[in-house]
Amino acid sequence: MYTRLYRHGVLEKEGFPISEVSDYVTDPDNTVWFDLCCPTPEELGALGEELGLHELAVEDVVSERQRPKVDIYDNHLFITVYGIHLDTGRLDPVEVDVFVTANALVTIRENAGFDIDEVVRRWDAARPLAGHGVAYLLHGLLDYVVDSHLDYVEDLDARVDELEESLFEEAGQAGTRELQRTIYTMRRNAAVFRKIALPMREVIGALLRRQRNLVMDPVMLPYFYDVYDHALRVDQWIESLRDLMANLRETRMAQQGFRLNEIMKRLTGWAAVIAVPTAITGFYGMNVPYPGVGRPWGFWLSSVLVAVSSVALYMEFKKRDWL
Template structure:
């Protein structure tokens, strides 16, 4: 069981059944956390009744693909964020819904791909702040979510830069592989943008001084730090998207340039072939012509073909058409 009980800033108990939570939430000096992974509607209904959760918030948990947000109710907050997870090189975010009451934090994960164990390790590493109750727990969770998003945008930026440099490397590119890499990067950057940009509003709402549930001057600087990371992530992901858009335009320009080069060369060779064809066709007429039936007529046509071909080749080469 992912459950914890803090009392007076110290971890007192963990791993107890969720059914025992109701015994602790009534104590103002206690802070309770418990985690659910893909719970049933019945489980959510029981928890909603025990903690007095709003029915609309419980309904949102049962509805997939919520936008990252903060909903404010009379006695609790409802927060939706997304963790980073990859499935076959594709970003597959994990929805995490959070209920925040004055002395309880409830996390509901869409799947076990969200590493809740890393969140617990962060709490243990910063146990000196455990006396700040729910806001301490919420900070550790949001800090982990934002850090994983920040790490991802760094990786995408490095991959985008490598892609840009590869466009100008000498040698023949595997066009299909390059196109696939560009597509996957753009798709992952777009997916990250959808879950990272709304985090500015989420953290900004929590930092509002009129929120009694999260009013804690000691924890405020830590949330400001998370907010700074959110802004950097949002700006960086936009930069990566612009970089990938430029790479795509560069690739299209290169393809257009290469196509023009190919067409220019094909047209030039067609012109070189057309002149000998014209000369030999002239000498193949069924009417009298100079040199008909004479050996010098054959040699004259051969010389004309050779001279015309060489002249055209030299002219095209001088203009860089070949």
């Protein structure tokens, strides 16, 4: 659990019990932040009574996997965003619900996979802005979320480039399976990421359009527009990557079809090479009289026919690139 108290833009206290929050929020000169990780329904109910939160917003916290959004109530905002968390290479986003009142910010994390310490470090790095109250805290949180999205999509772009280069390299069966597994995992991660990243543009845009519902100093507006610009960049980037990964999949399927055709062509060529000697030996193996039967030159004649026809077929198929 994390708690902080700012007064006139100066950090005065941290690490105090949540039970003291109600004493501090009554003073408009104070700005309070506290964080809960995996709270119980009872804790959420007490929190709602403490800050006068709308019951529908509290229910949304309990409900799993809300879409990123902004809900505006009479005395507070309710915001849902998602942080990036990777579990053995698979994207497993962490839901973070945020309550914003006139002088309090409450963050509720689904689990510890969201690095709240990095958010705190960003606040500390921008302390000159702390005098702008809740808007300062909210900006630091959203800035970290969108920047983590930007870092992830940049890493995804680099991995797509690596796959494009390795797609045409020869690999064994194990390498082929690993490549297919990698492409599948990346496409799944991109689909999950798209669901949590694209709505961020709407979230930040709603905050900018409805400034009267958020106690925001005009000085903070350029900072929120900067976060909005990053969200737009993520939006455009993930859409282009989506097309690239679709092309990767289609190229891989075309490669597999081409490879199958090559295999079938070579098998057919070898079958033709084997078929002619089989026909010759079958003819000389008949138990009826034929030229050279019972004589040595008959054996040598059949052997020469097998060798010449096999070599001739092999050279012809090789010339046509069938073998």
